[in-house]
Amino acid sequence: MRPEVITFPQDTQFRAMVRNVTNYPYHWHNALEIVCVLQGQAAVGVGGGTHLLREKDILVINPDEIHRIDKSSRDNKLLLLQIDSAFYRELHPDHQYAFIYCYSPYHEAQAPEKYNKLKGYIADLICELNKKPGKNQEESVRDCLGKMLFYMAYSFDYLRFGPGGKAFDEKQVKRNKKMYRDILKFSPGKLGLKNLAGEVGISLYHLSHDIKNKFGLTFQELLYHIRGEQAAKLLLCTDKRIAKISAESGFSDPKYLIKHFKLNYHCTPSEFRKMYRGDEETLISQAEYHDYPLSEASKYLESYIDVKKQKNR
Incomplete structure (x- = not known):
């Protein structure tokens, strides 16, 4: 479990799940992870800091960054997206030396459009994943994933923005x-x-x-x-x-x-x-969570698809 080895579904380089997480001990993995709170709240520890995430909040954990999810005072439903770092970095050479800095509790109020656009990309991806398997679904999913990652790398890169909202030259x-x-x-x-x-x-x-x-x-x-x-x-x-x-x-x-x-x-x-x-046995026993169907995420993300469509008109 330390480091945690993520097994991705066959022929894919990411996985998405909806979970109620009560507790998940310190761990790290070679994958970029996006945590979206669909319902309730969760205390997510990244490094030495702990961030209380509430409904509609989003947080990104970089590959190999040590993190945990602690017990919170309310039940939660979290959308977790885990993306293989090799795929993330192969999309664009610049990703090799990018550090994503995305903590909506601290920065979303200063840059709401930036965060809403990211949530729109996530909503598009989940929408594609929840469709019935078809001829072009794999290509559509990969396209949505690529657009989301490209946007993140250029809009939330700490080396490009620092802790502020204005990009460096x-x-x-x-x-x-x-x-x-x-x-x-x-x-x-x-x-x-x-x-x-x-x-x-x-x-x-x-x-x-x-x-x-x-x-x-x-x-x-x-x-x-x-x-x-x-x-x-x-x-x-x-x-x-x-x-x-x-x-x-x-x-x-x-x-x-x-x-x-x-x-x-x-x-x-x-x-x-x-x-x-x-x-290993103790750590596994400490991990307390319950999985829901991925379709559970759709009703929480519909509004972001609508916002994104309005912006693109």
């Missing part, structure tokens, strides 16, 4: 993607801001201030976020000591890993492991 976007690629490629502990400034061809001072101004975080804070997530995975799926996990994740000293966990996960690494680690 293309020169800045290219630089951000190069930085992100280098962060992912470099071995733990081998990458510093000075090296990165040299890689992108600007001064250390300019790069440092540019990152802080565009993303609201320092380079070190962004780097610790990536390294902290790697450490969380190692805590949950290995017996390695904290000092070894700290070094393998790129922290120069265990005290920085501990500080990061206290700040973002509100506990120490040891406490995190004690609270959330379990063997």
Whole structure:
């Protein structure tokens, strides 16, 4: 279960389901996941943060991002879309270094049209999936899926928009993607801001201030976020000591890993492991959910199809 291996239906690279989820422990998988709340509410933990999603809210979980769904105070019906990351990235080379930043509780009020359009694409996809199998259904489904993913990659990419709603200029976007690629490629502990400034061809001072101004975080804070997530995975799926996990994740000293966990996960690494680690049998028993037919989603999404049609007139 850690990592979770998703088995996609034959000849498809995604799956869609409607579920009532009471509890689903920390896990991650090599798939992009979209969570849409059709009814009720759900507390979805991504990394160290927990997001309370209510009816009509939407959240995107990136491939290999650690996440969980906690018990909520009300019953829920969630539409879950899971898309194979290989398919997602093959659609456009730019997807290889995109990080989708889509949390409607925080941003939808500032950009309602952007979120409604995404929900329209999701509604179109579900509509096609719920049709009786026909000659061109597979092609239509793939077309809907491709349009939705293309829209997401260019409208919700953190490297293109940061936490705000206004896109950076293309020169800045290219630089951000190069930085992100280098962060992912470099071995733990081998990458510093000075090296990165040299890689992108600007001064250390300019790069440092540019990152802080565009993303609201320092380079070190962004780097610790990536390294902290790697450490969380190692805590949950290995017996390695904290000092070894700290070094393998790129922290120069265990005290920085501990500080990061206290700040973002509100506990120490040891406490995190004690609270959330379990063997395969225990983790499976903790996953509490009930599946509904996919057709259940249609009545909740009809209004978004109508809105999309009106926009396209």
